[in-house]
Every structure is written in structure tokens, then in C-alpha cells.
Amino acid sequence: MEKNAEKVWSNCLKIIKDIVEWQHYKTWFEPIKPVSIKNSTLVIQVPSQFFFEYLEEHYVNLLAKTLKRELGKDAALEYRVMVDSGNNNNKPMTMDIPGQGFRTYSNNEMDFPLVINNPVKNPFVIPGLKKMQIDPQLNHIYTFDAFIEGDCNRVARRAGKTVAEKPGANSFNPLVLYGGVGLGKTHLAQSIGNEVKRAHPNKVVLYVSSEKFINQFMDHSRNNAINDFIHFYQLIDVLIIDDVQFFAKAEKSQDALFAIFNHLHQSGKQLVLTSDKPPKDLEGVQERLLSRFRWGLSADLQIPDYETRIEILERKMKVDGLEMPKEVVKYIAYNINSNVRELEGALISLLAQSSLNRREIDLDLAKKVLRNFVKSSSKEITIETIQRMVCDYFDVSYDKLLQKTRKREIVQARQITMFLAKAFTKNSLKTIGEHFGGRDHTTVIHSCQTVKDLMDTDSVFRENVLELQQKVQLAAM
Ligand code: ADP
Ligand code: MG
Numbered sequence: 001m002e003k004n005a006e007k008v009w010s011n012c013l014k015i016i017k018d019i020v021e022w023q024h025y026k027t028w029f030e031p032i033k034p035v036s037i038k039n040s041t042l043v044i045q046v047p048s049q050f051f052f053e054y055l056e057e058h059y060v061n062l063l064a065k066t067l068k069r070e071l072g073k074d075a076a077l078e079y080r081v082m083v084d085s086g087n088n089n090n091k092p093m094t095m096d097i098p099g100q101g102f103r104t105y106s107n108n109e110m111d112f113p114l115v116i117n118n119p120v121k122n123p124f125v126i127p128g129l130k131k132m133q134i135d136p137q138l139n140h141i142y143t144f145d146a147f148i149e150g151d152c153n154r155v156a157r158r159a160g161k162t163v164a165e166k167p168g169a170n171s172f173n174p175l176v177l178y179g180g181v182g183l184g185k186t187h188l189a190q191s192i193g194n195e196v197k198r199a200h201p202n203k204v205v206l207y208v209s210s211e212k213f214i215n216q217f218m219d220h221s222r223n224n225a226i227n228d229f230i231h232f233y234q235l236i237d238v239l240i241i242d243d244v245q246f247f248a249k250a251e252k253s254q255d256a257l258f259a260i261f262n263h264l265h266q267s268g269k270q271l272v273l274t275s276d277k278p279p280k281d282l283e284g285v286q287e288r289l290l291s292r293f294r295w296g297l298s299a300d301l302q303i304p305d306y307e308t309r310i311e312i313l314e315r316k317m318k319v320d321g322l323e324m325p326k327e328v329v330k331y332i333a334y335n336i337n338s339n340v341r342e343l344e345g346a347l348i349s350l351l352a353q354s355s356l357n358r359r360e361i362d363l364d365l366a367k368k369v370l371r372n373f374v375k376s377s378s379k380e381i382t383i384e385t386i387q388r389m390v391c392d393y394f395d396v397s398y399d400k401l402l403q404k405t406r407k408r409e410i411v412q413a414r415q416i417t418m419f420l421a422k423a424f425t426k427n428s429l430k431t432i433g434e435h436f437g438g439r440d441h442t443t444v445i446h447s448c449q450t451v452k453d454l455m456d457t458d459s460v461f462r463e464n465v466l467e468l469q470q471k472v473q474l475a476a477m
Pocket of ligand 1: 146147148149153179180181182183184185186187188312340341344
């Protein structure tokens, strides 16, 4: 007696439901409709070609096993793929494709001979290539070799190497690399991608900035294609997302990231994330995401120490075939201690000056160039910094400075702070006022005027202000 397709399929689903995680079950199995059974071949209808490919790639073992239980060892599967859903005048268009994976399903490395155009639109697919040959978006200059190790980054670099050797099969999943600007987050994250590609050429690697991810998500969302977007990302073996702090302002994209993260993590795929702060400080990112970011390892990148800075400079010079006196290298390393990007910037300025002026690189030239360089890249001074400096100088407590005290010394310290904040920061009068316990902009104008007047009439006061001015100036260099 011929078994009924509905019945066979619902028996299969009972088993599948127990094995596959709920979210995946909903995504990949609920939409399937059993159509018919011919001999031992079950025909199932699936919503798209992409869907068919995905099932064949990820669930062929499971499908084969459950179906063989129902229909015996000759069981086979055929997909009826919806090509066009039709309308009142036209019947839906479908295409029947025999399941490819059934005969050889014990072989995990199989490469299905599918000649199907990739129906998922995404910017990473190289047209004309097979479906998963996506451009990993990696820059080959970023390698572990080129990434100098020091105390500042040892844990992060080593964890990165482990991840690259055994993507997905290590306890650093996700690996979160965090640290300030220019400290090597992108470099290290890209090194992982490049190394995976070198050691495991078959792995699907993708590097994507958070902005790009979020923009793509919004495009897909406008086109009602969020599922395609999520499915695409779920096919990746090593997903690297740079600067996840940008998700803070993208609530909807966080949901997509959550779905993708779960799927990849559960399927033993590797995630690498970078962030400008530790995950716990990522305000505006859902707690359920943050808790997952903490599943693996969070490793920080610090400012390299002097020796490491010298090594980094020497390495860059070697790569570019440059030479310069050791004392110059030391001078740069000593004076530029903010981050690695600035260090490289200083080196480039020096080279440019040397070739423009046809002048050998020596300490004199280095001093000249760095003087300008330091000025142009001077630190942003904040209102808080100035407040602290003034408090220190007059030995006034920070709280008192902000309160409404009318004591003369404190009023004057407060007025000087406002005056300096106006001179040394780009903040508006309104913002400055807000930093002093919510005073309004007219108070700030009045303070600045008072300071100027007092400087003309009171020489001690004038000395104080000038000295403070100098201190702030120094701090800004
Ligand atoms: P981030 O992404 O943290 O802002 P990047 O990865 O873009 O920083 O690094 C800035 C520059 O500094 C890059 O050119 C990078 O190659 C270089 N860099 C950072 N850290 C190192 C290091 N440890 N060794 C060599 N180069 C480094
Ligand atoms: Mg970066």
C-alpha cells in the first residue's frame, strides 16, 4: 500500500524537530510542503532555490536518515522549487530538482554538482562563480607576521592565531578584540581571516564592517528580504565583524545579528568581533547579544610600550625598504605614544619631507617634522580635563566647582574654568554651561568677560590665569 506523503513527512518531522534547534526548525522545515510519493521518492515543495541549496548543504544527512527510516534504503528526495508564486491569471511556476546529496551523503566533504545561479543577492558574491565563492573582503597586507607582538597585545595576538588554526573548534568563540583607535583591531581581525584562507582554503571567510552590515540589513529590510540576508550570513564559516560598537544605534540590525550569531555558533562556525570598548560597556546593545559576546574570549589591545614601538617602526621600514639612523627611530618612538596609526603617520610625514626637500633623514629633520606633526594631531582637550586642572591648581574640590557656592575663590576658579573651556575646546557656550551644574550660556558669557576684566586689573589673578593657560596648552600637545 502506498504511503501518503503527508504522513511520511510528518513522521520525518517528528524526528527532525527533536534534533534541530527550534529556530532552525522554524526557518528551514516548517515552510516545507510534502507533495507526493512516487515509488520511494518523496517530493517536497520549498519556497526558493536558495532554500533548496541550503537544505542540501546543511541537512542532507538528517533528511536522508529520517526518510530512509520511513521509506527504506532506496528512499530519495525530490525538491519542487517555487520559481514564481503566480497570480490570478498565471499558475505558480515550479521546477523539480532531484536531491543530489542522498546517494553520497556519508561523505561530508561533498561538493554538489549544482549548476544553479545564486538567487541570493548580496554584494560579496563574485558573478559567474559558484555559489559560495564569495570575496572574503580581506586585505592581504594584514598578516600575523606583520603584527608585532608586545605585552600590549600578546593575549589578543595569540588567541587570534589559535582561532585561525582551528576556526570554530576552540574556546575563543566569539573572539572579541577591543581597544582604542589605531591599536590594531582591524589588522589583527583581518590577519585571522587571511590565515584561515591560507590554511583552510575551503572555509568560507567574510570580513565586514558593522556599518556595511547594518546598511545591507536596511537595504534588505526595505526590500522585504531579511530572510535572504540572514540566510546568506548563516552560510559563512568564519565571520569577522569590525567595530561592533556601531550596532548601538541599530536596534533592528541587532536582531539579525542575534539570529546569525546563534546559528553560526551552534553550527560550530567561528565569530570574530572587534569593538572600541569592552563588551560590558557597549551601551545600546541588547543584553542578550552582550552575554553572547562574553561566551568566548575578550582580549584587549593596549598602547605599545617604547620597545614595541621601535620594533613596529623597524618592521615598517623593512617592508618599505627604508633606512634611517637608529637615533631617529628612537626619537619617533619616544615622542609618539598615542597609537600605532599615529606612529605610522609620523614615519610617512618624515619620509615625505625628506624626499620633498631632498634631504637625508636625520635627527634635525625628525624634530622639525614631529613638531608640526604633534601640533596637527594634538589631543582633544575636554571640559572635564580643564575642570580637573583648575581644581588641582587652586586646590578646590571638583564637587564645589560645580555647585552653586558663592565663595569668592570658588566663583573665580569656576569663571576661569569656563574661560579656558571656551578658549581650548570647540564646545558651545550652552554645552559649557551644562558642564557646570546646568548653568545657562549667559552665565558663561558673563564669566569670560569677568576673567578678561580681572586680568587687566588684578596682577595676581592675571598670573594665575596665564599659568593655567600654559598648563592646558601643554596638555593639548
Ligand atoms: P584599529 O582598527 O584598532 O583602529 P588598525 O588595525 O587599523 O587599528 O591599525 C592601525 C595601523 O597600525 C595599521 O596600519 C596597522 O597595520 C598598524 N598596527 C597596529 N598594531 C600593530 C602592530 N602590533 N604591529 C604592526 N602594525 C600595527
Ligand atoms: Mg579598525
